[in-house]
Amino acid sequence: MRTIAREIPARRDSVEGNTRMRAGNQGNLSPAQVEQYDTEGYLVLPDLLTEQDMAPVRGALTEKVDRIAAELVAAGLIDDPLTDAPFPVRLARLFEGLAPEHFLEFGRSWRDRIAGYHTLMSNPKILDAVESLIGPEIFSNPVYNVRPKVPRIAAGAVPWHQDKSYWPDANSNPVITVWISFVDATLENGCLHVLPRTQKQKVLPFHQEEYSGTGFLTVDVEGLAAGKSRERALPVRAGTAILFNDRLVHSSTPNNADHVRWSVDLRYQPTDQDPMPEHGAGFLARSRRHPQRVADLQDWLAGRPEHADEATAPS
Numbered sequence: 001m002r003t004i005a006r007e008i009p010a011r012r013d014s015v016e017g018n019t020r021m022r023a024g025n026q027g028n029l030s031p032a033q034v035e036q037y038d039t040e041g042y043l044v045l046p047d048l049l050t051e052q053d054m055a056p057v058r059g060a061l062t063e064k065v066d067r068i069a070a071e072l073v074a075a076g077l078i079d080d081p082l083t084d085a086p087f088p089v090r091l092a093r094l095f096e097g098l099a100p101e102h103f104l105e106f107g108r109s110w111r112d113r114i115a116g117y118h119t120l121m122s123n124p125k126i127l128d129a130v131e132s133l134i135g136p137e138i139f140s141n142p143v144y145n146v147r148p149k150v151p152r153i154a155a156g157a158v159p160w161h162q163d164k165s166y167w168p169d170a171n172s173n174p175v176i177t178v179w180i181s182f183v184d185a186t187l188e189n190g191c192l193h194v195l196p197r198t199q200k201q202k203v204l205p206f207h208q209e210e211y212s213g214t215g216f217l218t219v220d221v222e223g224l225a226a227g228k229s230r231e232r233a234l235p236v237r238a239g240t241a242i243l244f245n246d247r248l249v250h251s252s253t254p255n256n257a258d259h260v261r262w263s264v265d266l267r268y269q270p271t272d273q274d275p276m277p278e279h280g281a282g283f284l285a286r287s288r289r290h291p292q293r294v295a296d297l298q299d300w301l302a303g304r305p306e307h308a309d310e311a312t313a314p315s
């Protein structure tokens with residue numbers, strides 16, 4: 001099978017090194033938005049996704065919650081799978097009488113292959129925004145997380161960190177996170193917080209936190225010159241996307257509401273970078289050079305990084 005990154009170029013650690021990749025892009029961000037992303041390290045795209053865009057993802061999340069409810073019933077931990085409970089509260093109510101450990105058995109975040117997630121990762125609005133930042137040859141990085149931030153459960157709070165701490169040796173730059181909320185993300189339910197401009201620094205020393213038992217990595221923000229004082233909370237409506245650089249220091253607070261703060265974070269990078277196979281199988285999400293190679297749903301479900309139909313592949 002062909003692989004995406006046949007030749008990985010020398011490491012480029014500069015976040016300014018994107019100009020070449022942006023050449024010829026047809027993305028939809030304005031110059032001011034690109035400037036905001038470059039300068040501050042993040043960009044908020046309010047209401048990027050409509051209810052129609054979000055429906056396949058909510059369908060995938062519901063499918064997952066159905067599976068969890070069935071497991072809890074089978075284990076004798078609950079009697080009622082709460083099938084008719086509204087989407088934002090159902091998972092929270094399923095775990096209401098259970099311990100955080102019961103929840104953590106299902107993982108602090110999920111990376112299932114359910115069709116609705118592929119629909120999201122391939123959404124042209126998301127790819128148009130990413131194209132403005134890295135050009136039209138776009139690889140969907142294997143690291144994506146569905147985050148069910150459930151009230152009262154320690155795993156809900158994510159400590160200050162840089163995403164790059166999770167792949168310090170990967171020769172992949174830039175990696176862009178696209179974080180999308182599927183309910184309104186508020187101060188109460190634990191929205192994202194960022195330290196603007198911290199993306200311009202090298203990867204900071206990090207360690208594993210010990211409070212949640214989830215193995216989150218964290219950095220010491222008190223030691224960051226002027227870092228913490230610039231903290232910005234980013235409450236957003238459902239369907240809003242927050243794009244950020246994988247060196248931007250960010251966190252989120254615990255969920256003190258009565259419903260789940262559902263979000264999904266996706267990652268994209270140029271195709272000539274390390275595809276990080278040790279983290280799973282990413283896929284070719286957009287290519288103007290080789291559109292016929294873009295992975296479709298069946299390729300993604302099978303873990304193939306490119307479309308595998310040799311009949312349509314160029315020689």
Ligand SMILES: O=C(O)CCC(=O)C(=O)O
Nearest residue numbers: 147158163179252263265
């Ligand atoms: O969704 C959250 O609470 C944290 C997200 C995050 O840390 C990330 O996307 O890298």
